[in-house]
Amino acid sequence: MVTGTVESGSLQTAIEWMERDTDAEPVIEVEGLNFYYGRDRTLSDVSVSIPQHGVTAIMGPSGCGKSTFLRTLNRMYEVIPGARAEGTVLFAGEDIFKLDPVTLRRRIGMVFQRPNPFPKSIYDNVAYGPRVHGIRRRSVLDGLVEESLIRAALWDEVKNELKKSAFSLSGGQQQRLCIARALAVRPQVLLMDEPCSSLDPKASSQIEATTRELAAELTVVIVTHNLHQAARVSDHVGVFLSGGVLAEFGPTKKVFEAPRHPDVQDYLAGRFG
Amino acid sequence: MTERRRRRITQAIAFCLLGSAGLSVLLTLAIILYFMTAQGSRAVSWEFLTEFPRKGMTEGGIYPAIVGSFCLATGAIVISFPLAVSSAIWLSEYARGSLWVRVIRVGVNTLAGVPSIVFGLLGLAFFVGVLKLGVSVLAGALTLALLILPIIIRASEEALRAVPTSFREGALALGATQWQTVRTIVLPAALPGILTGAILGVSRAVGETAPIMFTAAAFYMARLPRSPFDKVMALPYHVFVMATENPNYWRTKDLQFGTTLVLLALVLSLNLGVVVWRTGLRRRKRW
Ligand SMILES: Nc1ncnc2c1ncn2[C@@H]1O[C@H](COP(=O)(O)OP(=O)(O)OP(=O)(O)O)[C@@H](O)[C@H]1O
Ligand SMILES: [Mg+2]
Numbered sequence: 001m002v003t004g005t006v007e008s009g010s011l012q013t014a015i016e017w018m019e020r021d022t023d024a025e026p027v028i029e030v031e032g033l034n035f036y037y038g039r040d041r042t043l044s045d046v047s048v049s050i051p052q053h054g055v056t057a058i059m060g061p062s063g064c065g066k067s068t069f070l071r072t073l074n075r076m077y078e079v080i081p082g083a084r085a086e087g088t089v090l091f092a093g094e095d096i097f098k099l100d101p102v103t104l105r106r107r108i109g110m111v112f113q114r115p116n117p118f119p120k121s122i123y124d125n126v127a128y129g130p131r132v133h134g135i136r137r138r139s140v141l142d143g144l145v146e147e148s149l150i151r152a153a154l155w156d157e158v159k160n161e162l163k164k165s166a167f168s169l170s171g172g173q174q175q176r177l178c179i180a181r182a183l184a185v186r187p188q189v190l191l192m193d194e195p196c197s198s199l200d201p202k203a204s205s206q207i208e209a210t211t212r213e214l215a216a217e218l219t220v221v222i223v224t225h226n227l228h229q230a231a232r233v234s235d236h237v238g239v240f241l242s243g244g245v246l247a248e249f250g251p252t253k254k255v256f257e258a259p260r261h262p263d264v265q266d267y268l269a270g271r272f273g
Numbered sequence: 274m275t276e277r278r279r280r281r282i283t284q285a286i287a288f289c290l291l292g293s294a295g296l297s298v299l300l301t302l303a304i305i306l307y308f309m310t311a312q313g314s315r316a317v318s319w320e321f322l323t324e325f326p327r328k329g330m331t332e333g334g335i336y337p338a339i340v341g342s343f344c345l346a347t348g349a350i351v352i353s354f355p356l357a358v359s360s361a362i363w364l365s366e367y368a369r370g371s372l373w374v375r376v377i378r379v380g381v382n383t384l385a386g387v388p389s390i391v392f393g394l395l396g397l398a399f400f401v402g403v404l405k406l407g408v409s410v411l412a413g414a415l416t417l418a419l420l421i422l423p424i425i426i427r428a429s430e431e432a433l434r435a436v437p438t439s440f441r442e443g444a445l446a447l448g449a450t451q452w453q454t455v456r457t458i459v460l461p462a463a464l465p466g467i468l469t470g471a472i473l474g475v476s477r478a479v480g481e482t483a484p485i486m487f488t489a490a491a492f493y494m495a496r497l498p499r500s501p502f503d504k505v506m507a508l509p510y511h512v513f514v515m516a517t518e519n520p521n522y523w524r525t526k527d528l529q530f531g532t533t534l535v536l537l538a539l540v541l542s543l544n545l546g547v548v549v550w551r552t553g554l555r556r557r558k559r560w
Contacts, residue, residue: 076446081370106448116439118458129447132457178443185447 027052027189027219028073033087035068035244037080042068043244046087050236055211055220057230057252060240061267066223067113069240070191073221074108075101092188106133108189109182114198115174117166117181122158125166125177129185144184152180153210172203179210190214192222196229208233227268231256239264309534316531330493330515331524335532337494341410341505342479342536344498345489348414349478353422354471361429361467366455385423389483392420396488411501413489420484421474428470432463465554472547476540482509492518508536 026049035043042065050056058066071077072085075096089096096104106129117125126145135141145162149155154176158169166177175195182190192211196204211220211233224230230237230252237255239248247261259265324334360377368374396416406412436459444454460467482490491504492514498505512532515525 074446076442079442079445102448102450104448105446110446112439112442112446114439116437116443118440118443119462128444128457129449132444132447132449132453181443181447 025052026050027092028221029088029090031088031090033069033072033085033089035065035072035077035086036084038082041244043072043085046244046246048238048246048249050219050221052219053215053217054235055215055222055233056236056238057234058221058223058238058240059225059227059230059267061242062225064240064242065244066240067193068244070110070193070221070223073189073191074105074110076105076110106185107187108191109185109187111175111178111182111190111192111195113194115171115178117169117174117177120166121163122166122169122177123162126180126184129181133185145180148180148184149177151183151210151214152176153206153213154180170203172199172206175199175203175207176210179207179214183214187218189219189221192220194223194225197225204229227270239267241267305537309530309537312527312530313534314531316527317534321531322535325495326493330528331521332528335506335508335511335528335535337497338506338508338511338532339535340497341490341494341507342509342539344410344505345413345417345485345507346475346478348410348501349417349421350471350475352414352418353425353474356418357422357425357470357474358429358467360426361433362455362460364426365430365433366451366459381423381426384419385427389420389481392416392484393487395419396484401488407502408488408491408504409502410489410498410505413485413505413507414501416484416488417478417481420481421478424477425467425470425474428473429463429467432466432470433459435466436462465551469547469551472543476543479543480509480536480540482507482513485510486513508532508539512536 028050030046030048030050033043033046034041046069058069060066068077072089073091073096077083077085078101085097091099091104091108118128120128123145126148127141130141130144135144146155146159149158154173157173158164158177161168166174169177175198179190179192179195195211196207199207208229211222214220215235222233224233234252236250237248237252238246239255239259239261241247241261241263248255248259248264255264256268259268321334322339323336325336327333364374364377393416396412396419400406400412400415401408404412406415440458440462441454444458445451449457485507489505490507490510494504494506512529515529515532516522
């Protein structure tokens with residue numbers, strides 16, 4: 001099996017094979033995570049292993065700490081005064097709190113609830129990340145921009161107007177632009193916080209399709225309020241309940257068909273949240 | 274019925290009062306403009322703008338005063354702008370929410386309320402005296418820089434805070450450092466507001482007399498300033514001198530109004546420029 005895969009001989013193939021072989025390994029391991037805004041505890045004792053590749057959906061009633069959980073994973077909560085995380089979070093085996101946040105956020109990208117393109121051209125939006133990380137060569141940037149827009153399924157719509165302002169795009173296109181922007185720094189994990197909540201059904205299903213495709217090569221963690229969306233798009237599901245307790249985590253099919261926690265049963269049956 | 278009637282009358286009275294208050298502002302401006310133009314236009318001519326004063330400043334032009342005011346305002350903005358923008362960046366981006374920000378904001382607001390003559394005396398004591406700059410363009414520009422500092426800080430801070438948080442988050446989430454975020458995203462978005470503050474500062478600096486009276490202004494100069502350590506003539510001080518020092522002050526009435534008209538035109542066109550430019554920018558930026 002080993003020789004079979006590396007047969008073609010190129011190093012690239014070998015690396016790809018090695019990455020694929022680690023599918024079963026968790027890419028993010030959270031252990032005993034507590035989160036505080038000042039004195040208020042928002043996440044309590046969360047432990048979870050997020051598997052590599054595929055889509056992990058995070059669900060739960062409003063205010064239960066889903067966004068907070070996501071923002072812990074790339075340490076974006078640090079910009080909020082008084083916010084504090086305790087516990088261990090390992091990313092690819094490394095303690096994220098010991099990593100440089102700049103390095104961490106380059107490897108764990110994020111897409112926000114509302115599309116937030118910069119007031120720049122489409123091209124400059126996508127090239128922003130690579131430029132910030134020191135890439136200046138035009139040919140390299142061109143390549144990255146094209147690659148990222150293709151992966152975000154936006155290329156065909158914008159390839160002839162890369163110089164136009166990002167604000168000239170529709171909401172759904174803007175959100176895909178934000179996905180492309182995040183992909184341009186080649187992250188291993190992509191965090192998405194309710195990426196479809198401000199979009200119409202058609203734009204939402206486009207984003208869902210994009211997400212599915214991305215999941216082949218990177219790990220997507222997506223927060224969603226939409227049960228159907230979670231069922232369609234995810235391989236694993238985690239359900240938070242109020243108080244920031246992760247009540248349920250497992251393969252999507254299993255969680256939807258036979259949730260163990262009674263409150264999660266109610267939540268999934270649409271009885272609250 | 275009577276109740277409704279009473280309300281209608283109250284409404285009408287309030288409308289009249291507020292309306293006439295609004296009108297009186299316009300009227301004041303119109304009166305100033307009319308008076309200045311009517312009286313001043315008699316003196317203003319090409320020679321008036323390009324020649325030196327003659328015969329004990331009872332004839333001739335105001336060229337050196339225009340140049341002097343230009344030097345002082347430029348100097349003030351060059352000194353003040355970087356300082357004010359850095360403070361505003363620090364206040365809005367780095368120290369947001371801390372006790373220091375509140376303390377400094379009180380300080381800035383207090384500074385904005387200090388009478389300009391106080392700045393003049395401070396400049397005389399500190400820049401002219403302690404730093405031994407003498408009565409010079411440099412000392413005057415430094416004094417004016419202090420005077421307009423709070424104006425530019427406040428405008429810049431407001432402009433920076435008006436930049437949506439989502440822009441900052443977007444950049445940080447891509448792995449940009451905070452400084453990269455400020456430099457490449459926040460500052461460009463806030464630039465129109467910051468530059469508006471700068472131009473308001475310049476027009477304030479151009480018009481002030483008290484801060485330069487003891488620190489930079491010359492009664493009369495037969496030549497233009499050659500270095501930052503020279504004294505200069507300046508428009509507002511020139512008016513002041515012609516109106517008070519000259520025993521024949523009534524003979525220079527036209528010249529005084531002419532000078533004031535030039536000053537007013539300068540300030541108004543700076544302000545108007547900002548308004549026009551800003552509406553243009555606002556039409557382009559949408560968030
Ligand atoms: N910046 C903040 N400062 C203080 N408390 C906060 C802050 N952000 C969130 N919280 C609190 O933390 C709790 C969890 O918030 P969070 O945004 O993570 O919830 P959520 O599950 O994402 O909710 P939603 O589904 O509405 O987006 C809430 O009770 C909220 O009030
Ligand atoms: Mg949320």
